[in-house]
Amino acid sequence: MELAILDFQQLRIKHIAYKSKVRSVLYGGSYENGYFQNSNPVALWFIETGNLKYRHEPRFEKLKKLHQQFSKLSEELVAIYQNDLIEQAHNGLVDLNALSDLFLQELAAAEQVYIR
Amino acid sequence: MKDKLPSELHQLLIHIPDTIAYLTPDLYFLDATDDYLSVMMKQRDEIIGKHVFEVFPDHETAINSVNRKKVRKCLEAAAETKQGQFLSALRYDMRKEDGVFGERYWEVKAKPVLDRAGNVQYLVFKPNDVTEREISKQALISEENKYRFLLNSLPQLIYTTDAAGSPTFFNQRWYTYTGSTAELLGNDNWGSYIHPDDLAKVKEKSKYAIENGTEFQAELRIKNTQGTYRWFLTRSTPMRDQSGEIITRVGSSVDIQATRELVQELEQSYQQLSDMSDQVMEGYRKAESERKTLHNLIMKAPVFFCVLRGPEHRYELMNEQYQKLFPNRDLIGQSVAEALPEVAEQGFVKVLDGVYATGKEYIAECISVKLDRYGNGKLEDMTLTFMYQTIYDENNKPSGIMVCGFNVGEQVRSTNK
Numbered sequence: 001m002e003l004a005i006l007d008f009q010q011l012r013i014k015h016i017a018y019k020s021k022v023r024s025v026l027y028g029g030s031y032e033n034g035y036f037q038n039s040n041p042v043a044l045w046f047i048e049t050g051n052l053k054y055r056h057e058p059r060f061e062k063l064k065k066l067h068q069q070f071s072k073l074s075e076e077l078v079a080i081y082q083n084d085l086i087e088q089a090h091n092g093l094v095d096l097n098a099l100s101d102l103f104l105q106e107l108a109a110a111e112q113v114y115i116r
Numbered sequence: 117m118k119d120k121l122p123s124e125l126h127q128l129l130i131h132i133p134d135t136i137a138y139l140t141p142d143l144y145f146l147d148a149t150d151d152y153l154s155v156m157m158k159q160r161d162e163i164i165g166k167h168v169f170e171v172f173p174d175h176e177t178a179i180n181s182v183n184r185k186k187v188r189k190c191l192e193a194a195a196e197t198k199q200g201q202f203l204s205a206l207r208y209d210m211r212k213e214d215g216v217f218g219e220r221y222w223e224v225k226a227k228p229v230l231d232r233a234g235n236v237q238y239l240v241f242k243p244n245d246v247t248e249r250e251i252s253k254q255a256l257i258s259e260e261n262k263y264r265f266l267l268n269s270l271p272q273l274i275y276t277t278d279a280a281g282s283p284t285f286f287n288q289r290w291y292t293y294t295g296s297t298a299e300l301l302g303n304d305n306w307g308s309y310i311h312p313d314d315l316a317k318v319k320e321k322s323k324y325a326i327e328n329g330t331e332f333q334a335e336l337r338i339k340n341t342q343g344t345y346r347w348f349l350t351r352s353t354p355m356r357d358q359s360g361e362i363i364t365r366v367g368s369s370v371d372i373q374a375t376r377e378l379v380q381e382l383e384q385s386y387q388q389l390s391d392m393s394d395q396v397m398e399g400y401r402k403a404e405s406e407r408k409t410l411h412n413l414i415m416k417a418p419v420f421f422c423v424l425r426g427p428e429h430r431y432e433l434m435n436e437q438y439q440k441l442f443p444n445r446d447l448i449g450q451s452v453a454e455a456l457p458e459v460a461e462q463g464f465v466k467v468l469d470g471v472y473a474t475g476k477e478y479i480a481e482c483i484s485v486k487l488d489r490y491g492n493g494k495l496e497d498m499t500l501t502f503m504y505q506t507i508y509d510e511n512n513k514p515s516g517i518m519v520c521g522f523n524v525g526e527q528v529r530s531t532n533k
Contacts, residue, residue, distance in 0.1 A: 003400070003401075003404065006396075006397055006400060009393070010393055010394070010397055013386070013389055013390050013393045014390055014393075016386055017383075017386035017387055017389065017390040020379070020382045020383040020385075020386045020387075021383055021386075021387070023379050023382070023383070024379050024380050024382070024383035026379075027372065027375060027376045027379040027380070028335055028347065028376055029379070029380055029383060041390065084321070084332065084333050084334070085333065086333045086334075086335060086349055086351075087333060087349065087351060
Protein backbone atom coordinates (compact mmCIF):
# COMPACT_ATOMS: atom_id res chain seq x y z
CA MET A 1 0.00 0.00 0.00
CA GLU A 2 2.70 2.45 1.04
CA LEU A 3 4.62 1.75 -2.11
CA ALA A 4 1.58 2.62 -4.22
CA ILE A 5 1.25 5.95 -2.44
CA LEU A 6 4.92 6.62 -3.09
CA ASP A 7 4.42 5.69 -6.76
CA PHE A 8 1.59 8.19 -7.12
CA GLN A 9 3.54 10.84 -5.25
CA GLN A 10 6.35 10.31 -7.70
CA LEU A 11 3.98 10.77 -10.61
CA ARG A 12 2.69 13.99 -9.05
CA ILE A 13 6.20 15.41 -8.55
CA LYS A 14 7.30 14.38 -12.04
CA HIS A 15 4.22 15.96 -13.58
CA ILE A 16 4.78 19.26 -11.75
CA ALA A 17 8.48 19.21 -12.65
CA TYR A 18 7.48 18.64 -16.29
CA LYS A 19 5.01 21.53 -16.20
CA SER A 20 7.62 23.85 -14.70
CA LYS A 21 10.09 22.74 -17.37
CA VAL A 22 7.63 23.70 -20.12
CA ARG A 23 7.00 27.05 -18.44
CA SER A 24 10.72 27.64 -18.12
CA VAL A 25 11.31 26.95 -21.83
CA LEU A 26 8.56 29.46 -22.69
CA TYR A 27 10.47 32.04 -20.63
CA GLY A 28 13.82 31.51 -22.29
CA GLY A 29 15.00 28.38 -20.45
CA SER A 30 16.93 25.73 -22.34
CA TYR A 31 15.04 23.20 -24.44
CA GLU A 32 16.36 19.67 -24.25
CA ASN A 33 15.10 17.31 -26.92
CA GLY A 34 15.36 14.30 -24.63
CA TYR A 35 13.26 15.78 -21.88
CA PHE A 36 10.41 16.50 -24.23
CA GLN A 37 10.60 13.29 -26.20
CA ASN A 38 11.68 9.76 -25.38
CA SER A 39 13.06 10.42 -21.91
CA ASN A 40 10.24 12.51 -20.55
CA PRO A 41 10.07 11.49 -16.85
CA VAL A 42 6.27 11.31 -16.75
CA ALA A 43 6.15 9.17 -19.89
CA LEU A 44 8.84 6.96 -18.33
CA TRP A 45 6.74 6.59 -15.17
CA PHE A 46 3.86 5.31 -17.28
CA ILE A 47 6.13 2.84 -19.08
CA GLU A 48 8.17 1.61 -16.13
CA THR A 49 5.65 1.80 -13.29
CA GLY A 50 2.13 2.71 -14.37
CA ASN A 51 1.65 0.16 -17.15
CA LEU A 52 3.15 -2.61 -15.02
CA LYS A 53 1.43 -1.98 -11.70
CA TYR A 54 -1.67 0.17 -12.13
CA ARG A 55 -3.16 -0.56 -15.53
CA HIS A 56 -6.07 -2.36 -13.83
CA GLU A 57 -7.05 0.86 -12.00
CA PRO A 58 -10.30 2.29 -13.43
CA ARG A 59 -8.81 5.80 -13.65
CA PHE A 60 -5.51 4.74 -15.17
CA GLU A 61 -6.46 5.12 -18.85
CA LYS A 62 -7.96 8.57 -18.21
CA LEU A 63 -4.79 9.62 -16.39
CA LYS A 64 -2.64 8.40 -19.24
CA LYS A 65 -4.79 10.17 -21.80
CA LEU A 66 -4.62 13.44 -19.85
CA HIS A 67 -0.84 13.14 -19.77
CA GLN A 68 -0.78 12.61 -23.53
CA GLN A 69 -2.95 15.72 -24.05
CA PHE A 70 -0.71 17.68 -21.70
CA SER A 71 2.37 16.51 -23.54
CA LYS A 72 0.90 17.36 -26.94
CA LEU A 73 -0.10 20.87 -25.85
CA SER A 74 3.37 21.38 -24.30
CA GLU A 75 5.00 20.53 -27.62
CA GLU A 76 2.64 22.88 -29.45
CA LEU A 77 3.37 25.77 -27.09
CA VAL A 78 7.12 25.24 -27.40
CA ALA A 79 6.74 25.25 -31.21
CA ILE A 80 4.69 28.50 -31.03
CA TYR A 81 7.36 30.04 -28.79
CA GLN A 82 10.16 28.94 -31.09
CA ASN A 83 8.22 30.53 -33.94
CA ASP A 84 8.60 33.89 -32.17
CA LEU A 85 4.94 34.11 -31.15
CA ILE A 86 6.05 34.55 -27.56
CA GLU A 87 2.95 36.22 -26.14
CA GLN A 88 0.71 33.64 -27.76
CA ALA A 89 2.80 30.86 -26.19
CA HIS A 90 2.54 32.52 -22.76
CA ASN A 91 -1.23 32.85 -23.20
CA GLY A 92 -1.36 29.11 -23.93
CA LEU A 93 -0.09 28.40 -20.42
CA VAL A 94 -3.64 29.02 -19.18
CA ASP A 95 -4.85 25.96 -21.11
CA LEU A 96 -1.85 23.96 -19.99
CA ASN A 97 -2.59 24.78 -16.34
CA ALA A 98 -6.21 23.75 -16.81
CA LEU A 99 -5.07 20.38 -18.19
CA SER A 100 -2.62 20.04 -15.33
CA ASP A 101 -5.40 20.66 -12.79
CA LEU A 102 -7.48 17.90 -14.40
CA PHE A 103 -4.49 15.54 -14.37
CA LEU A 104 -3.78 16.23 -10.68
CA GLN A 105 -7.45 15.79 -9.75
CA GLU A 106 -7.56 12.46 -11.52
CA LEU A 107 -4.29 11.43 -9.89
CA ALA A 108 -5.60 12.35 -6.41
CA ALA A 109 -8.72 10.29 -7.05
CA ALA A 110 -6.67 7.28 -8.25
CA GLU A 111 -4.38 7.58 -5.23
CA GLN A 112 -7.33 7.75 -2.80
CA VAL A 113 -7.90 4.02 -3.31
CA TYR A 114 -4.57 3.31 -1.59
CA ILE A 115 -4.92 5.75 1.31
CA ARG A 116 -6.38 4.03 4.34
CA MET B 117 -20.47 109.58 -39.24
CA LYS B 118 -16.98 110.30 -40.49
CA ASP B 119 -17.41 109.46 -44.13
CA LYS B 120 -19.56 107.58 -46.60
CA LEU B 121 -19.07 104.88 -49.16
CA PRO B 122 -19.32 106.15 -52.73
CA SER B 123 -23.02 106.09 -53.38
CA GLU B 124 -22.80 104.78 -56.96
CA LEU B 125 -21.03 101.61 -55.72
CA HIS B 126 -22.82 101.33 -52.38
CA GLN B 127 -25.31 98.67 -53.49
CA LEU B 128 -22.57 96.68 -55.15
CA LEU B 129 -20.26 96.83 -52.15
CA ILE B 130 -22.79 95.71 -49.56
CA HIS B 131 -23.89 92.78 -51.74
CA ILE B 132 -20.44 91.29 -52.27
CA PRO B 133 -20.89 87.66 -51.19
CA ASP B 134 -18.28 87.71 -48.43
CA THR B 135 -17.86 88.95 -44.86
CA ILE B 136 -16.45 92.44 -45.38
CA ALA B 137 -16.70 95.61 -43.35
CA TYR B 138 -15.79 99.06 -44.66
CA LEU B 139 -14.13 101.31 -42.11
CA THR B 140 -12.83 104.82 -41.83
CA PRO B 141 -9.07 105.07 -41.21
CA ASP B 142 -9.87 105.69 -37.52
CA LEU B 143 -11.92 102.46 -37.31
CA TYR B 144 -15.54 103.63 -37.52
CA PHE B 145 -17.98 101.52 -39.51
CA LEU B 146 -19.06 102.99 -42.82
CA ASP B 147 -21.02 99.91 -43.76
CA ALA B 148 -20.66 96.15 -44.22
CA THR B 149 -21.78 93.40 -46.54
CA ASP B 150 -24.98 91.51 -45.79
CA ASP B 151 -22.87 88.41 -45.21
CA TYR B 152 -20.82 90.27 -42.63
CA LEU B 153 -23.93 91.39 -40.75
CA SER B 154 -25.32 87.89 -40.88
CA VAL B 155 -22.17 86.27 -39.49
CA MET B 156 -21.78 88.95 -36.83
CA MET B 157 -25.47 88.77 -35.98
CA LYS B 158 -25.86 92.53 -36.28
CA GLN B 159 -28.30 94.90 -37.96
CA ARG B 160 -26.92 97.53 -40.31
CA ASP B 161 -28.10 100.44 -38.13
CA GLU B 162 -26.41 98.89 -35.08
CA ILE B 163 -22.97 99.38 -36.58
CA ILE B 164 -22.93 102.26 -39.03
CA GLY B 165 -21.09 105.22 -37.55
CA LYS B 166 -19.95 103.22 -34.50
CA HIS B 167 -16.38 102.44 -33.53
CA VAL B 168 -15.33 98.82 -34.15
CA PHE B 169 -14.59 98.13 -30.49
CA GLU B 170 -17.79 99.72 -29.32
CA VAL B 171 -19.67 97.23 -31.46
CA PHE B 172 -17.43 94.29 -30.51
CA PRO B 173 -16.25 94.73 -26.93
CA ASP B 174 -13.79 92.36 -25.25
CA HIS B 175 -14.98 89.23 -23.50
CA GLU B 176 -13.30 90.37 -20.34
CA THR B 177 -13.42 87.16 -18.35
CA ALA B 178 -11.92 84.96 -21.10
CA ILE B 179 -8.22 85.82 -21.10
CA ASN B 180 -7.54 84.01 -24.38
CA SER B 181 -10.18 86.12 -26.05
CA VAL B 182 -8.72 89.53 -25.22
CA ASN B 183 -7.30 90.20 -28.62
CA ARG B 184 -8.63 93.67 -29.14
CA LYS B 185 -5.09 95.04 -29.07
CA LYS B 186 -3.99 92.68 -31.81
CA VAL B 187 -6.93 93.61 -34.04
CA ARG B 188 -6.48 97.30 -33.33
CA LYS B 189 -2.75 97.02 -34.17
CA CYS B 190 -3.57 95.19 -37.37
CA LEU B 191 -6.09 97.81 -38.45
CA GLU B 192 -3.91 100.71 -37.38
CA ALA B 193 -0.92 99.19 -39.13
CA ALA B 194 -2.99 98.93 -42.33
CA ALA B 195 -3.89 102.61 -41.99
CA GLU B 196 -0.38 103.73 -41.13
CA THR B 197 1.72 101.56 -43.43
CA LYS B 198 -0.81 101.65 -46.24
CA GLN B 199 -0.09 97.95 -46.61
CA GLY B 200 -2.48 95.01 -46.32
CA GLN B 201 -2.31 93.22 -42.95
CA PHE B 202 -3.12 89.67 -41.93
CA LEU B 203 -3.72 88.15 -38.53
CA SER B 204 -3.67 84.38 -38.28
CA ALA B 205 -6.25 82.54 -36.18
CA LEU B 206 -7.00 84.29 -32.92
CA ARG B 207 -9.76 83.94 -30.42
CA TYR B 208 -12.20 86.81 -30.34
CA ASP B 209 -15.39 85.88 -28.53
CA MET B 210 -18.62 87.52 -29.58
CA ARG B 211 -21.97 88.00 -27.96
CA LYS B 212 -24.64 85.70 -29.30
CA GLU B 213 -28.26 86.74 -29.79
CA ASP B 214 -28.97 85.97 -26.13
CA GLY B 215 -26.20 88.39 -25.08
CA VAL B 216 -23.88 85.64 -23.78
CA PHE B 217 -20.36 85.46 -25.17
CA GLY B 218 -19.67 82.51 -27.48
CA GLU B 219 -16.19 81.14 -28.22
CA ARG B 220 -15.12 82.32 -31.70
CA TYR B 221 -11.92 82.21 -33.73
CA TRP B 222 -11.02 84.54 -36.57
CA GLU B 223 -8.50 85.21 -39.25
CA VAL B 224 -8.36 88.88 -40.05
CA LYS B 225 -7.36 90.73 -43.21
CA ALA B 226 -7.22 94.51 -43.35
CA LYS B 227 -6.51 96.37 -46.55
CA PRO B 228 -6.22 100.13 -46.94
CA VAL B 229 -7.87 101.92 -49.90
CA LEU B 230 -5.92 105.05 -50.89
CA ASP B 231 -7.22 108.20 -52.50
CA ARG B 232 -5.52 109.86 -55.42
CA ALA B 233 -3.19 111.77 -53.13
CA GLY B 234 -2.08 108.50 -51.58
CA ASN B 235 -3.89 108.97 -48.28
CA VAL B 236 -5.86 106.21 -46.66
CA GLN B 237 -9.48 106.80 -47.48
CA TYR B 238 -11.04 103.51 -46.35
CA LEU B 239 -10.06 100.34 -44.63
CA VAL B 240 -11.49 97.12 -46.00
CA PHE B 241 -11.77 94.75 -43.06
CA LYS B 242 -12.37 91.09 -43.69
CA PRO B 243 -12.67 88.81 -40.68
CA ASN B 244 -12.90 85.15 -41.58
CA ASP B 245 -14.73 82.91 -39.10
CA VAL B 246 -12.48 79.86 -38.52
CA THR B 247 -14.15 78.77 -35.26
CA GLU B 248 -15.06 75.29 -36.47
CA ARG B 249 -11.60 74.59 -37.88
CA GLU B 250 -9.86 75.87 -34.73
CA ILE B 251 -12.10 73.93 -32.34
CA SER B 252 -11.50 70.68 -34.18
CA LYS B 253 -7.77 71.45 -34.30
CA GLN B 254 -7.79 71.97 -30.54
CA ALA B 255 -9.80 68.79 -30.04
CA LEU B 256 -7.17 66.96 -32.06
CA ILE B 257 -4.35 68.43 -29.96
CA SER B 258 -6.20 67.57 -26.77
CA GLU B 259 -6.76 64.01 -28.07
CA GLU B 260 -3.05 63.73 -28.92
CA ASN B 261 -2.14 64.99 -25.47
CA LYS B 262 -4.46 62.43 -23.94
CA TYR B 263 -2.76 59.61 -25.83
CA ARG B 264 0.66 60.97 -25.00
CA PHE B 265 -0.30 61.12 -21.32
CA LEU B 266 -1.65 57.59 -21.55
CA LEU B 267 1.55 56.30 -23.18
CA ASN B 268 3.69 58.13 -20.65
CA SER B 269 1.80 56.69 -17.69
CA LEU B 270 2.04 53.06 -18.84
CA PRO B 271 4.55 50.89 -16.97
CA GLN B 272 5.79 49.43 -20.28
CA LEU B 273 8.49 50.93 -22.44
CA ILE B 274 6.60 52.23 -25.50
CA TYR B 275 8.07 53.56 -28.72
CA THR B 276 6.87 54.33 -32.20
CA THR B 277 8.74 54.36 -35.48
CA ASP B 278 7.88 55.51 -38.96
CA ALA B 279 7.13 52.93 -41.65
CA ALA B 280 10.86 52.63 -42.40
CA GLY B 281 11.68 51.86 -38.79
CA SER B 282 13.20 55.15 -37.64
CA PRO B 283 12.11 56.02 -34.09
CA THR B 284 9.58 58.84 -33.78
CA PHE B 285 8.59 58.64 -30.12
CA PHE B 286 9.72 57.06 -26.83
CA ASN B 287 7.49 57.26 -23.79
CA GLN B 288 8.60 58.70 -20.46
CA ARG B 289 9.19 55.20 -19.07
CA TRP B 290 11.86 54.66 -21.76
CA TYR B 291 13.74 57.73 -20.61
CA THR B 292 13.30 56.94 -16.91
CA TYR B 293 14.36 53.30 -17.28
CA THR B 294 17.37 53.88 -19.53
CA GLY B 295 18.30 57.34 -18.19
CA SER B 296 18.50 58.47 -21.80
CA THR B 297 17.25 61.70 -23.38
CA ALA B 298 15.09 62.48 -26.38
CA GLU B 299 18.18 63.81 -28.21
CA LEU B 300 20.19 60.63 -27.61
CA LEU B 301 17.40 58.27 -28.59
CA GLY B 302 16.41 60.51 -31.49
CA ASN B 303 19.88 59.98 -32.94
CA ASP B 304 18.93 56.39 -33.61
CA ASN B 305 21.26 55.08 -30.92
CA TRP B 306 18.58 53.00 -29.14
CA GLY B 307 20.73 49.98 -30.01
CA SER B 308 23.30 51.04 -27.40
CA TYR B 309 20.72 50.20 -24.70
CA ILE B 310 20.22 46.65 -26.01
CA HIS B 311 22.47 43.80 -24.85
CA PRO B 312 25.14 43.20 -27.53
CA ASP B 313 24.23 39.49 -27.67
CA ASP B 314 20.59 40.32 -28.49
CA LEU B 315 21.07 43.31 -30.80
CA ALA B 316 21.85 41.51 -34.05
CA LYS B 317 18.87 39.18 -33.68
CA VAL B 318 16.53 42.07 -32.87
CA LYS B 319 17.75 44.10 -35.83
CA GLU B 320 17.32 41.13 -38.13
CA LYS B 321 13.76 40.48 -36.90
CA SER B 322 12.93 44.16 -37.09
CA LYS B 323 14.27 44.42 -40.64
CA TYR B 324 12.24 41.42 -41.76
CA ALA B 325 9.07 42.81 -40.11
CA ILE B 326 9.54 46.25 -41.71
CA GLU B 327 10.17 44.77 -45.15
CA ASN B 328 7.18 42.46 -44.93
CA GLY B 329 4.81 44.71 -43.01
CA THR B 330 4.43 42.14 -40.22
CA GLU B 331 4.59 42.33 -36.46
CA PHE B 332 7.53 40.91 -34.53
CA GLN B 333 8.22 39.73 -31.01
CA ALA B 334 11.55 39.25 -29.32
CA GLU B 335 12.98 38.62 -25.90
CA LEU B 336 15.85 40.98 -25.34
CA ARG B 337 17.85 42.61 -22.55
CA ILE B 338 17.61 46.38 -22.09
CA LYS B 339 20.12 48.34 -19.99
CA ASN B 340 18.82 50.40 -17.07
CA THR B 341 20.29 53.51 -15.45
CA GLN B 342 22.58 51.37 -13.26
CA GLY B 343 24.00 49.68 -16.35
CA THR B 344 22.27 46.39 -15.49
CA TYR B 345 20.42 44.51 -18.20
CA ARG B 346 16.90 43.22 -17.58
CA TRP B 347 14.92 40.90 -19.82
CA PHE B 348 12.00 42.38 -21.75
CA LEU B 349 9.44 40.95 -24.10
CA THR B 350 9.17 43.37 -27.00
CA ARG B 351 6.40 43.42 -29.54
CA SER B 352 6.21 45.74 -32.54
CA THR B 353 2.98 46.06 -34.52
CA PRO B 354 2.39 47.97 -37.77
CA MET B 355 -0.46 50.49 -37.84
CA ARG B 356 -2.10 51.01 -41.21
CA ASP B 357 -4.23 53.79 -42.66
CA GLN B 358 -7.53 53.20 -44.46
CA SER B 359 -5.80 52.32 -47.69
CA GLY B 360 -3.70 49.69 -45.91
CA GLU B 361 -0.45 51.67 -46.03
CA ILE B 362 1.71 51.38 -42.92
CA ILE B 363 1.83 54.80 -41.28
CA THR B 364 3.65 53.94 -38.10
CA ARG B 365 4.86 50.99 -36.00
CA VAL B 366 4.06 50.81 -32.31
CA GLY B 367 6.41 48.90 -30.04
CA SER B 368 6.00 47.92 -26.41
CA SER B 369 8.45 46.21 -24.08
CA VAL B 370 7.29 44.44 -20.92
CA ASP B 371 9.77 43.65 -18.15
CA ILE B 372 9.78 39.84 -17.77
CA GLN B 373 12.96 39.61 -15.69
CA ALA B 374 11.20 38.66 -12.42
CA THR B 375 8.89 36.15 -14.10
CA ARG B 376 11.81 34.62 -15.93
CA GLU B 377 13.84 34.25 -12.74
CA LEU B 378 10.90 32.86 -10.83
CA VAL B 379 10.00 30.37 -13.53
CA GLN B 380 13.59 29.15 -13.80
CA GLU B 381 14.04 28.90 -10.03
CA LEU B 382 10.81 26.93 -9.84
CA GLU B 383 11.97 24.62 -12.58
CA GLN B 384 15.27 23.96 -10.80
CA SER B 385 13.51 23.38 -7.47
CA TYR B 386 11.05 20.93 -8.97
CA GLN B 387 13.84 19.18 -10.82
CA GLN B 388 15.75 18.79 -7.55
CA LEU B 389 12.61 17.62 -5.82
CA SER B 390 12.03 15.10 -8.57
CA ASP B 391 15.63 13.83 -8.31
CA MET B 392 15.33 13.58 -4.53
CA SER B 393 12.06 11.76 -4.88
CA ASP B 394 13.77 9.25 -7.18
CA GLN B 395 16.49 8.74 -4.56
CA VAL B 396 13.92 8.30 -1.78
CA MET B 397 12.05 5.82 -3.94
CA GLU B 398 15.24 3.91 -4.62
CA GLY B 399 16.10 3.91 -0.91
CA TYR B 400 12.60 2.81 -0.02
CA ARG B 401 12.74 -0.07 -2.50
CA LYS B 402 16.08 -1.19 -1.08
CA ALA B 403 14.91 -0.87 2.52
CA GLU B 404 11.70 -2.68 1.65
CA SER B 405 13.63 -5.51 0.07
CA GLU B 406 15.92 -5.77 3.10
CA ARG B 407 12.95 -5.57 5.44
CA LYS B 408 11.28 -8.43 3.61
CA THR B 409 14.42 -10.55 3.84
CA LEU B 410 14.73 -9.82 7.52
CA HIS B 411 11.03 -10.41 8.07
CA ASN B 412 11.22 -13.80 6.37
CA LEU B 413 14.32 -14.69 8.35
CA ILE B 414 12.66 -13.78 11.65
CA MET B 415 9.36 -15.43 10.81
CA LYS B 416 11.04 -18.69 9.85
CA ALA B 417 13.81 -18.60 12.50
CA PRO B 418 14.12 -21.65 14.78
CA VAL B 419 13.86 -19.39 17.86
CA PHE B 420 10.76 -17.68 19.20
CA PHE B 421 10.52 -13.98 18.54
CA CYS B 422 8.04 -11.20 19.13
CA VAL B 423 7.83 -7.42 19.19
CA LEU B 424 5.99 -5.66 22.02
CA ARG B 425 5.10 -2.09 21.14
CA GLY B 426 4.89 0.87 23.52
CA PRO B 427 5.06 1.17 27.31
CA GLU B 428 2.08 -1.19 27.66
CA HIS B 429 3.96 -3.92 25.76
CA ARG B 430 1.31 -4.72 23.16
CA TYR B 431 1.97 -7.63 20.81
CA GLU B 432 2.71 -6.25 17.37
CA LEU B 433 4.47 -9.08 15.62
CA MET B 434 5.31 -12.70 16.44
CA ASN B 435 6.94 -15.50 14.51
CA GLU B 436 5.87 -19.08 14.06
CA GLN B 437 7.96 -20.34 17.01
CA TYR B 438 6.44 -17.77 19.37
CA GLN B 439 2.94 -18.66 18.19
CA LYS B 440 3.79 -22.30 19.08
CA LEU B 441 4.12 -21.24 22.75
CA PHE B 442 0.43 -20.23 22.59
CA PRO B 443 -1.18 -22.38 19.89
CA ASN B 444 -4.48 -20.98 18.56
CA ARG B 445 -4.32 -17.86 20.74
CA ASP B 446 -4.58 -14.43 18.96
CA LEU B 447 -2.37 -12.16 21.02
CA ILE B 448 -1.71 -9.40 18.42
CA GLY B 449 -2.91 -6.01 19.65
CA GLN B 450 -3.24 -7.13 23.31
CA SER B 451 -0.89 -6.02 26.07
CA VAL B 452 1.11 -8.69 27.92
CA ALA B 453 -0.71 -7.85 31.18
CA GLU B 454 -4.15 -8.27 29.52
CA ALA B 455 -3.34 -11.38 27.55
CA LEU B 456 -1.12 -13.19 30.03
CA PRO B 457 -2.01 -12.15 33.62
CA GLU B 458 -0.01 -15.13 34.94
CA VAL B 459 3.14 -13.68 33.41
CA ALA B 460 2.44 -10.36 35.14
CA GLU B 461 1.94 -12.21 38.41
CA GLN B 462 5.33 -13.85 37.99
CA GLY B 463 6.89 -10.35 37.77
CA PHE B 464 7.79 -10.29 34.07
CA VAL B 465 5.72 -7.15 33.23
CA LYS B 466 7.77 -5.27 35.83
CA VAL B 467 10.94 -6.56 34.19
CA LEU B 468 9.59 -5.37 30.80
CA ASP B 469 8.81 -1.92 32.31
CA GLY B 470 12.40 -1.77 33.59
CA VAL B 471 13.91 -2.70 30.22
CA TYR B 472 11.64 -0.15 28.48
CA ALA B 473 12.57 2.60 30.95
CA THR B 474 16.33 1.95 31.19
CA GLY B 475 17.14 0.44 27.81
CA LYS B 476 19.13 -2.22 29.65
CA GLU B 477 18.65 -5.63 28.19
CA TYR B 478 17.40 -8.56 30.29
CA ILE B 479 18.56 -12.12 29.78
CA ALA B 480 16.95 -15.13 31.42
CA GLU B 481 18.62 -18.52 31.05
CA CYS B 482 16.78 -21.76 31.64
CA ILE B 483 14.19 -20.32 33.96
CA SER B 484 10.89 -21.86 34.74
CA VAL B 485 7.81 -19.92 33.68
CA LYS B 486 4.17 -20.86 34.16
CA LEU B 487 2.08 -20.17 31.07
CA ASP B 488 -1.64 -20.45 30.24
CA ARG B 489 -0.76 -21.76 26.78
CA TYR B 490 -4.28 -22.55 25.60
CA GLY B 491 -6.18 -19.69 27.34
CA ASN B 492 -8.16 -22.23 29.42
CA GLY B 493 -6.80 -21.19 32.83
CA LYS B 494 -4.50 -24.24 33.11
CA LEU B 495 -0.92 -23.22 33.79
CA GLU B 496 1.89 -25.22 32.25
CA ASP B 497 5.52 -25.19 33.43
CA MET B 498 7.92 -24.22 30.69
CA THR B 499 11.71 -23.91 30.83
CA LEU B 500 12.76 -20.99 28.67
CA THR B 501 15.87 -19.08 27.77
CA PHE B 502 15.11 -15.60 26.43
CA MET B 503 16.11 -11.98 26.30
CA TYR B 504 14.28 -8.65 26.31
CA GLN B 505 15.90 -5.92 24.32
CA THR B 506 14.71 -2.33 23.81
CA ILE B 507 13.75 -1.14 20.32
CA TYR B 508 14.36 2.53 19.59
CA ASP B 509 12.51 4.78 17.17
CA GLU B 510 14.08 7.18 14.61
CA ASN B 511 14.53 9.77 17.41
CA ASN B 512 16.38 7.26 19.52
CA LYS B 513 13.53 7.01 22.03
CA PRO B 514 12.33 3.58 23.28
CA SER B 515 9.36 2.44 21.25
CA GLY B 516 9.10 -1.21 22.12
CA ILE B 517 10.78 -4.40 23.25
CA MET B 518 12.02 -7.30 21.20
CA VAL B 519 11.63 -10.73 22.81
CA CYS B 520 13.78 -13.54 21.49
CA GLY B 521 14.48 -16.97 22.97
CA PHE B 522 13.92 -20.69 22.86
CA ASN B 523 12.01 -23.34 24.69
CA VAL B 524 14.71 -25.25 26.61
CA GLY B 525 12.31 -28.08 27.48
CA GLU B 526 11.54 -28.73 23.84
CA GLN B 527 15.21 -28.60 22.96
CA VAL B 528 16.01 -31.13 25.69
CA ARG B 529 13.18 -33.35 24.43
CA SER B 530 14.42 -33.17 20.86
CA THR B 531 18.01 -33.90 22.02
CA ASN B 532 16.81 -36.95 23.99
CA LYS B 533 14.96 -38.16 20.93
